[in-house]
Amino acid sequence: MADLLASRAPSVASAPRARTYAEVTELRARHPEAVAAALADRVRRASFVPDDGRLMVVAADHPARGALSARGRVDAMASRTELLDRLRTALARPGVDGLLATADIAEDLLLLGALEDKVVIASMNRGGLAGSVFEMDDRMTAYDVPGIVESGFDAGKMLLRIDRDDPGTVSTMETCARAVTDLNRAGKVAMVEPFLSSRSGSGVGGGKVVNDLTPEGVITSIHVGQGIGASSARTWLKLPVVDDMERVMEATTLPTLILGGDPVAAPDATYETWRTALALPAVRGLVVGRALLFPPDDDVATAVDTAVSLVR
Numbered sequence: 659m660a661d662l663l664a665s666r667a668p669s670v671a672s673a674p675r676a677r678t679y680a681e682v683t684e685l686r687a688r689h690p691e692a693v694a695a696a697l698a699d700r701v702r703r704a705s706f707v708p709d710d711g712r713l714m715v716v717a718a719d720h721p722a723r724g725a726l727s728a729r730g731r732v733d734a735m736a737s738r739t740e741l742l743d744r745l746r747t748a749l750a751r752p753g754v755d756g757l758l759a760t761a762d763i764a765e766d767l768l769l770l771g772a773l774e775d776k777v778v779i780a781s782m783n784r785g786g787l788a789g790s791v792f793e794m795d796d797r798m799t800a801y802d803v804p805g806i807v808e809s810g811f812d813a814g815k816m817l818l819r820i821d822r823d824d825p826g827t828v829s830t831m832e833t834c835a836r837a838v839t840d841l842n843r844a845g846k847v848a849m850v851e852p853f854l855s856s857r858s859g860s861g862v863g864g865g866k867v868v869n870d871l872t873p874e875g876v877i878t879s880i881h882v883g884q885g886i887g888a889s890s891a892r893t894w895l896k897l898p899v900v901d902d903m904e905r906v907m908e909a910t911t912l913p914t915l916i917l918g919g920d921p922v923a924a925p926d927a928t929y930e931t932w933r934t935a936l937a938l939p940a941v942r943g944l945v946v947g948r949a950l951l952f953p954p955d956d957d958v959a960t961a962v963d964t965a966v967s968l969v970r
Contacts, residue, residue, distance in 0.1 A: 673699035675771040679739050682769050693765050697809050701774045706812045706847055707942070708755060713915060714969045716748045716962075717758040717947030719781035719815070722800055725788040728920055728952035735948075738766070744951045746772050747958045753966035758815055758945055760784060760800045778811040779849055779945070782837060783830070786819070793867050794821050794855065796830045803840040813847035815896065818883050819855040819867070831886060838887030851896040851917065852883030873902040880909040896945055899931045907938045918946030925953060925961065933968050943969050 673695040676682040685692045707713065720726070721735050728734035735741050745763070748754060749772050756777030757764065764780070767773050785797030796817050806814050816834045821827050834850065841848040854875045858865035870876070876897065884890060895914040900906060907914070916935050921928045928949060935941050944965055953961040 676769045679742065682766055685769055692769065696768045700768065700810070702810060703756075703775060703777055703812070706777060707913075710970065711942060712969050713755050713777065713943035713945075714753055714966050715756050715758050715777065715779060715915065715943065715945040716745060716754060716950065717918070717945050718745055718763050718951070719758055719760050719784065719800070720947060722760040722762070722781065722784040723786065723788050724790070728948040729922075729954065731952070734952050741951070742766055742770070744958050746770065748950060748962045749773070749776065751959060751962045751966065753970055754962060755943075756812070758947075761805070764809075764811075777813075778809070779813040779815050779847075780806045780809065780811045782814050782816045783833070786817070789866070794819055794824050794830070794857075795826050796834075798833055798837065803837060803844055803846070806841070806846055807844050811846075813849050813894070814841050815849040815851065818850055818852040818879075818886070819869070820852065820879060820882055821855050821857070821867075823856060831882075835886035835888075838893060839889065842887065842889040842892045845892070847892045847894055848887065849894045849896050849915070850883040850886070852879035854879045869898075871898060871900050873900055873906050876900050876906050877909045880906070884910055884912050894942075899935045903935050904938060907935075907940050910940055912940065913942045914940050915943050915945040916941055918944065918949035921949045925949075925964075929964060929968060932965070936968055 674692060676685055726733055726735040745767060758779040758781060760781045764778060780801035782801050783796045783798045785799040786793045786795055796819060801814060814837060816837055818834050838848040854870040855867055858868050883895060893912055895910060895912050896917050897914055898917055898919060916932060932944060946965060950961045950965055951958060
C-alpha cells in the first residue's frame with residue numbers, strides 16, 4: 659500500500675481519494691496536505707437547503723464528547739472503522755443531504771470521497787465531556803468559524819445547555835452568541851441546539867446532567883437559544899421531539915431540524931414521533947445519528963431509507 663501511495667504522491671494536489679482505511683492513515687501520515695486538496699476539489703452544493711426546503715442529515719459528533727454508547731451498547735462507537743462503514747452506507751442512500759460531524763470524522767469521509775455534493779454541518783463545542791464534572795462547560799474545542807469558512811462547509815452547530823444553578827452557563831452562552839454572530843457575518847448557517855439542563859445531584863458536578871424535556875422546558879430553551887447573537891438571519895434550531903410538539907413549535911419562526919438522540923423506544927414508535935413533528939411548518943427535516951446508524955437489526959440502509967421517506 660505504501661508503494662501504491664508513493665506512486666500517487668505527485669498527484670496529491672489533485673486530491674487523491676483513499677480506497678481503504680489503511681490508505682486514509684497513510685495519506686494522513688505522509689500527505690496531510692491531501693485534506694486541503696480534497697476540500698478544494700470537493701463538489702459542493704449550490705445552497706444549504708434543497709429545492710424542496712427539506713433536509714436529511716446524518717449526525718456523528720457524539721464521540722468527540724466521549725459519548726460512545728448507542729441502544730445500550732456502551733462501546734457502540736468505539737471502533738472508528740465500523741462507524742465510518744455505517745456513515746458511508748447512510749450517506750450513500752438517496753435523499754440523504756449531508757453530515758454533522760467534527761473534523762476527524764468529516765475529514766476521514768472526505769478522503770474516502772463520501773462528502774461529494776453533500777451539506778456539511780461542522781460541530782463546534784465538544785468540551786463538555788459526557789459524565790465529567792465539567793460536562794456543563796461546553797467550550798469550543800472542535801471547529802471554529804474560520805475553520806468552517808476555510809473548509810467550505812455550510813454551517814456550524816453548537817450545543818447550548820442552560821443550567822440556572824451553574825454560573826458557568828453564562829460563559830457558554832456568550833461563546834455561542836459570538837459564534838452565531840460570526841457565522842452569520844460569514845454567510846454560514848448557525849445551528850443552535852438548546853436545552854434547559856440540571857444536575858441530578860447537589861452542587862456543581864454533583865450528579866448526572868439531565869435535560870428538561872417537558873414542553874415548557876423546551877419552549878424556554880427555544881426562546882433563549884434563538885435570542886443569542888447579533889443576527890438570527892441564518893440561525894436554525896436543532897430540537898428534540900417532546901410531548902405537545904405543536905405548542906412547542908409555536909415558540910419559534912426559525913427553521914428547525916429534529917434530532918434523534920439515543921432512542922429507547924421501538925423504531926416504529928420513534929418514526930411515528932418524527933412523522934408527527936415533520937408535519938409542522940417550522941420543522942424542515944431530521945438530523946439523526948445513533949437511531950439510524952445503530953438500528954436494532956443493524957440494517958442501516960433500511961433505517962435511513964425510512965427516515966428519508968418521512969422527510970420527503
